[in-house]
Amino acid sequence: xxxxxxxxxxxxxxxxxxxxxxxxxxxxxxxxxxxxxxxxxxxxxxxxxxxxxxxxxxxxxxxxxxxxxxxxxxxxxxxxxxxxxxxxxxxxxxxxxxxxxxxxxxxxxxxxxxxxxxxxxxxxxxxxxxxxxxxxxxxxxxxxxxxxxxxxxxxxxxx
Amino acid sequence: xxxxxxxxxxxxxxxxxxxxxxxxxxxxxxxxxxxxxxxxxxxxxxxxxxxxxxxxxxxxxxxxxxxxxxxxxxxxxxxxxxxxxxxxxxxxxxxxxxxxxxxxxxxxxxxxxxxxxxxxxxxxxxxxxxxxxxxxxxxxxxxxxxxxxxxxxxxxxxxxxxxxxxxxxxxxxxxxxxxxxxxxxxxxxxxxxxxxxxxxxxxxxxxxxxxxxxxxxxxxxxxxxxxxxxxxxxxxxxxxxxxxxxxxxxxxxxxxxxxxxxxxxxxxxxxxxxxxxxxxxxxxxxxxxxxxxxxxxxxxxxxxxxxxxxxxxxxxxxxxxxxxxxxxxxxxxxxxxxxxxxxxxxxxxxxxxxxxxxxxxxxxxxxxxxxxxxxxxxxxxxxxxxxxxxxxxxxxxxxxxxxxxxxxxxxxxxxxxxxxxxxxxxxxxxxxxxxxxxxxxxxxxxxxxxxxxxxxxxxxxxxxxxxxxxxxxxxxxxxxxxxxxxxxxxxxxxxxxxxxxxxxxxxxxxxxxxxxxxxxxxxxxxxxxxxxxxxxxxxxxxxxxxxxxxxxxxxxxxxxxxxxxxxxxxxxxxxxxxxxxxxxxxxxxxxxxxxxxxxxxxxxxxxxxxxxxxxxxxxxxxxxxxxxxxxxxxxxxxxxxxxxxxxxxxxxxxxxxxxxxxxxxxxxxxxxxxxxxxxxxxxxxxxxxxxxxxxxxxxxxxxxxxxxxxxxxxxxxxxxxxxxxxxxxxxxxxxxxxxxxxxxxxxxxxxxxxxxxxxxxxxxxxxxxxxxxxxxxxxxxxxxxxxxxxxxxxx
Numbered sequence: 001x002x003x004x005x006x007x008x009x010x011x012x013x014x015x016x017x018x019x020x021x022x023x024x025x026x027x028x029x030x031x032x033x034x035x036x037x038x039x040x041x042x043x044x045x046x047x048x049x050x051x052x053x054x055x056x057x058x059x060x061x062x063x064x065x066x067x068x069x070x071x072x073x074x075x076x077x078x079x080x081x082x083x084x085x086x087x088x089x090x091x092x093x094x095x096x097x098x099x100x101x102x103x104x105x106x107x108x109x110x111x112x113x114x115x116x117x118x119x120x121x122x123x124x125x126x127x128x129x130x131x132x133x134x135x136x137x138x139x140x141x142x143x144x145x146x147x148x149x150x151x152x153x154x155x156x157x158x159x
Numbered sequence: 160x161x162x163x164x165x166x167x168x169x170x171x172x173x174x175x176x177x178x179x180x181x182x183x184x185x186x187x188x189x190x191x192x193x194x195x196x197x198x199x200x201x202x203x204x205x206x207x208x209x210x211x212x213x214x215x216x217x218x219x220x221x222x223x224x225x226x227x228x229x230x231x232x233x234x235x236x237x238x239x240x241x242x243x244x245x246x247x248x249x250x251x252x253x254x255x256x257x258x259x260x261x262x263x264x265x266x267x268x269x270x271x272x273x274x275x276x277x278x279x280x281x282x283x284x285x286x287x288x289x290x291x292x293x294x295x296x297x298x299x300x301x302x303x304x305x306x307x308x309x310x311x312x313x314x315x316x317x318x319x320x321x322x323x324x325x326x327x328x329x330x331x332x333x334x335x336x337x338x339x340x341x342x343x344x345x346x347x348x349x350x351x352x353x354x355x356x357x358x359x360x361x362x363x364x365x366x367x368x369x370x371x372x373x374x375x376x377x378x379x380x381x382x383x384x385x386x387x388x389x390x391x392x393x394x395x396x397x398x399x400x401x402x403x404x405x406x407x408x409x410x411x412x413x414x415x416x417x418x419x420x421x422x423x424x425x426x427x428x429x430x431x432x433x434x435x436x437x438x439x440x441x442x443x444x445x446x447x448x449x450x451x452x453x454x455x456x457x458x459x460x461x462x463x464x465x466x467x468x469x470x471x472x473x474x475x476x477x478x479x480x481x482x483x484x485x486x487x488x489x490x491x492x493x494x495x496x497x498x499x500x501x502x503x504x505x506x507x508x509x510x511x512x513x514x515x516x517x518x519x520x521x522x523x524x525x526x527x528x529x530x531x532x533x534x535x536x537x538x539x540x541x542x543x544x545x546x547x548x549x550x551x552x553x554x555x556x557x558x559x560x561x562x563x564x565x566x567x568x569x570x571x572x573x574x575x576x577x578x579x580x581x582x583x584x585x586x587x588x589x590x591x592x593x594x595x596x597x598x599x600x601x602x603x604x605x606x607x608x609x610x611x612x613x614x615x616x617x618x619x620x621x622x623x624x625x626x627x628x629x630x631x632x633x634x635x636x637x638x639x640x641x642x643x644x645x646x647x648x649x650x651x652x653x654x655x656x657x658x659x660x661x662x663x664x665x666x667x668x669x670x671x672x673x674x675x676x677x678x679x680x681x682x683x684x685x686x687x688x689x690x691x692x693x694x695x696x697x698x699x700x701x702x703x704x705x706x707x708x709x710x711x712x713x714x715x716x717x718x719x720x721x722x723x724x725x726x727x728x729x730x731x732x733x734x735x736x737x738x739x740x741x742x743x744x745x746x747x748x749x750x751x752x753x754x755x756x757x758x759x760x761x762x763x764x765x766x767x768x769x770x771x772x773x774x775x776x777x778x779x780x781x782x783x784x785x786x787x788x789x790x791x792x793x794x795x796x797x798x799x800x801x802x803x804x805x806x807x808x809x810x811x812x813x814x815x816x817x818x819x820x821x822x823x824x825x826x827x828x829x830x831x832x833x834x835x836x837x838x839x840x841x842x843x844x845x846x847x848x849x850x851x852x853x854x855x856x857x858x859x860x861x862x863x864x865x866x867x868x869x870x871x872x873x874x875x876x877x878x879x880x881x882x883x884x885x886x887x888x889x890x891x892x893x894x895x896x897x898x899x900x901x902x903x904x905x906x907x908x909x910x911x912x913x914x915x916x917x918x919x920x921x922x923x924x925x926x927x928x929x930x931x932x933x934x935x936x937x938x939x940x941x942x943x944x945x946x947x948x949x950x951x952x953x954x
Contacts, residue, residue, distance in 0.1 A: 032189075036191065037182070038182070038185065038186075038188075038189035039181070039182020039183065040182070041186070041349070041350070041399070042188065042429075043349045043350065043351065043399075043432070044351075044432040044875070044876055045431065045432070046432065046875065046877075048432070048875055048876035048877050049349055049432070049876050051349055078182065079181065080181070080183075082181075083181055088181070092180045092181065095180050096176040096177060096180055097172060099170065099172060099173070099842035099843065099845065099846050101173060101175075101176045101179050101180060102173070102400075102638040102639065102640070102846055102850065103349070103350070103397075103398060103399045103400040103401075103638025104175065104176075104178075104179030104184055104397060104399070104638060105186065105348075105350045105399030105400060105638075106349050107179045107180055108179075108180075108182045111180060129884075130883075130884035130885055133884055134883045134884050134885060137347075137349055137876060137881065138349070139346075139347050139348055139349055139400050139402070139850075139853070139854070139881065140400055140638055140846070140850050141846055141849060141850055141853070142849035142850050142852055142853030142882075142887055142890070143853070143883075143887055144849045144887060144890060145845070145846060145849065146884075147884065
């Protein structure tokens with residue numbers, strides 16, 4: 001390829017990375033390939049399945065629809081950055097306990113959806129929970145246990 | 160099972176959950192092999208054409224292209240079933256569907272591979288395609304597989320006839336007959352197909368692949384590439400959903416292996432979502448005519464079905480699908496007189512194969528809707544009708560399936576109570592409706608795909624100085640939780656916490672053979688093998704404990720027939736002895752409770768002391784357990800199809816709201832009662848049922864792979880819609896503990912059976928709501944509206 005590389009600085013999970021990248025590189029490939037953070041999944045690379053949901057400056061976004069260069073200077077959190085060391089986020093614990101995980105391919109995205117919701121809404125109702133996960137496809141669970149996990153995590157976090 | 164069960168019957172989070180919820184779990188695409196070549200496949204844009212020439216000169220000249228592969232480089236064809244090995248890894252001489260691979264390339268980078276694809280030129284001679292399954296039944300001069308079938312596109316025909324079908328219909332009080340039409344359905348798993356191949360200095364390969372069937376893939380690569388199996392290792396990393404769509408060996412797996420061998424380099428291929436839809440292997444579109452005779456007194460008196468299933472370009476599991484379209488209708492209601500004809504045809508479309516509920520889904524819609532129609536005409540409550548006519552435990556179906564446990568009668572009664580059926584059926588206001596349907600499914604196929612006497616599943620256990628148990632199984636955890644189930648079973652027998660059982664699975668180098676994850680076989684078969692291995696390990700530990708405590712060995716009850724559990728017998732069903740032999744208790748009087756093992760005399764000894772005593776003079780403790788289905792089945796051609804050591808049943812009572820002005824359908828509430836025997840892990844049972852409901856809902860109301868001139872028109876999640884959280888109904892699950900005497904701790908199937916009957920329960924509820932029936936799926940608002948406008952009730 002003949003394109004010149006772009007130098008970017010991105011804060012990913014509280015570490016600042018400086019990399020020279022192809023301007024066409026998506027944020028998803030940057031995370032997965034350049035940084036080896038494979039917890040963020042590629043299910044379609046086209047903004048349809050939602051499995052690559054991450055947080056960009058606190059908002060849940062699809063990493064496959066954003067160029068890495070666009071994230072210059074931003075703060076990114078991926079599934080690898082959700083737990084505090086070995087201390088799981090309440091939603092992660094709830095996902096495990098409620099059986100909200102089967103194949104696990106959508107799980108990181110569902111966690112990112114739910115964590116973002118719970119940050120801004122400590123008592124989400126059923127409709128808000130459905131809305132928050134509706135951008136990510138799950139073919140295993142029928143969503144019911146994922147919704148339950150978000151509800152029980154919200155209760156746990158209010159304790 | 161003992162009363163102080165440690166894990167069986169308890170809701171155990173799946174053992175991989177922690178890795179998955181933190182992003183640590185590695186799926187195939189996540190593995191980082193050293194500098195893999197990127198493999199891409201150039202695919203046909205024509206549904207039917209002869210390949211006149213392939214120009215790869217410019218590709219070979221492109222820097223960074225390391226190998227180019229053509230069909231003729233891999234001449235051996237393959238297929239999951241030994242009886243239909245009709246698929247080449249890359250098209251040889253002709254292409255048979257849009258999306259079929261023609262050229263494969265291995266390149267230094269994704270960008271070079273993409274560029275290389277654009278440089279490939281193929282000169283095609285377009286030939287007349289065949290898209291319509293009806294036309295495919297007619298004689299033709301240009302069959303899709305001339306080398307296999309001269310003058311015909313008929314791939315497989317099954318005819319079965321039991322009892323006296325004419326007499327059956329003459330005994331009926333009401334005969335109903337309808338035609339049904341079902342579209343193509345895709346599995347829509349979230350993880351696209353992916354394979355990576357590592358090659359070592361001796362040229363031996365390790366194939367990491369998203370597969371439900373590592374053993375079959377192992378065989379296929381060996382057969383097709385003509386290399387001994389011991390030079391190939393197949394490993395399944397974490398897998399992002401299968402549902403049958405990863406249960407065949409695939410061309411890209413063979414291609415990636417071949418390209419690694421040619422180049423001596425690691426290789427990697429990951430499908431785009433579009434390629435997933437092009438390669439498909441989904442549920443066969445089908446056209447079904449069915450006629451059912453119903454008598455008030457005798458129940459179903461006759462069933463006559465004619466199924467035409469559209470197989471697409473290659474065989475896949477199609478021969479099995481052809482049988483399953485008919486034979487799985489033998490339950491849960493007894494059908495004394497029975498006939499079906501099922502034809503599977505080749506057409507120039509992506510091939511169809513196995514998908515959740517394999518072969519049994521579409522005919523179940525037909526039969527359960529027809530039963531509802533007959534009951535309506537006879538003014539019988541369809542629940543009461545079913546209650547009076549279910550198969551009984553310990554009986555034979557008309558085609559000699561051996562029925563062991565059968566909990567459906569009590570399940571339907573419970574579902575009726577919980578849904579308040581009798582106060583709702585035919586009593587709800589216009590636009591609101593309630594409907595019932597029932598299903599029946601196998602717990603694994605009793606006959607192996609490859610005809611041999613090898614156990615269908617083998618599990619190996621080892622314990623060494625650290626006291627941890629390593630459990631080795633070829634079973635493929637595809638997200639359904641089979642690794643957890645295997646660990647639970649072994650933990651239960653050995654009285655250990657589940658985290659002391661380390662499961663190593665789906666690796667053909669280290670694990671004994673298991674046929675893989677399909678036909679709902681794993682809990683029953685691998686679960687029994689795990690139990691068998693653990694019982695043998697327990698005996699070793701009991702022996703050592705007796706030595707430490709200086710007491711005599713317990714007096715084991717030996718099973719009556721043989722001390723090798725589940726050995727294949729040579730007799731017709733003998734329930735008494737098969738129960739005794741199949742599920743022997745491990746009652747040895749000892750209590751295994753984690754750190755302490757207690758003898759019948761009340762004296763205890765630490766588990767670790769027992770393990771180390773047992774290691775004296777022998778080293779690492781090793782046992783193995785196996786499962787083979789007992790001999791069963793009738794003496795007629797095709798009697799093996801649908802034979803299973805145990806059958807699950809499901810009841811659905813479903814409530815809907817139809818908006819009469821728009822035809823908009825909302826499934827409000829589902830009461831689902833499933834007989835899975837003992838629920839080994841209720842959390843997992845619920846997950847499987849809820850997942851089946853989601854997938855059934857999609858097929859019922861929205862999903863359809865659309866083809867135009869053979870090309871898939873909606874190969875994306877934007878255009879192939881599956882249900883979102885908003886469409887999911889309220890779900891009430893019932894799965895009372897019952898006991899399947901031959902199942903591991905009483906367990907049997909739960910992953911697939913529930914999907915099929917959900918769909919007709921929706922249709923029957925729609926009829927109750929607005930008095931119309933839609934016989935061509937998906938049931939969309941426009942079809943409902945049209946039916947209402949055309950005059951409502953049709954029966």
